[in-house]
Amino acid sequence: MKKRNRKDIYLDKLSKYFDNGDNIFPKPMTDLEFSKLISEYLLGENWYQVYPVSHEQCNVYKADAIIEKYKAV
Numbered sequence: 001m002k003k004r005n006r007k008d009i010y011l012d013k014l015s016k017y018f019d020n021g022d023n024i025f026p027k028p029m030t031d032l033e034f035s036k037l038i039s040e041y042l043l044g045e046n047w048y049q050v051y052p053v054s055h056e057q058c059n060v061y062k063a064d065a066i067i068e069k070y071k072a073v
Contacts, residue, residue: 010041035059042066 014037017026029037032055039047039062047065049058 006041010037013037035062039066043069 017029020027043062043065049061051057051061053061
């Protein structure tokens with residue numbers, strides 16, 4: 001069995017929004033769904049926040065972790 005790369009796995013997760021019958025536009029995605037999908041893709045499925053903070057505060061930690069991981073050298 002061929003191992004699938006991460007990009008293909010996450011494009012498959014995204015494909016449910018394009019399965020929209022005859023409509024040429026995708027189904028809507030909430031901000032939370034977007035944040036979760038992109039965070040899992042960029043940070044990994046096992047990334048988590050240990051501090052007891054609100055969802056909005058957790059977004060700050062996610063942004064910081066993404067920037068630190070993908071900062072230009």
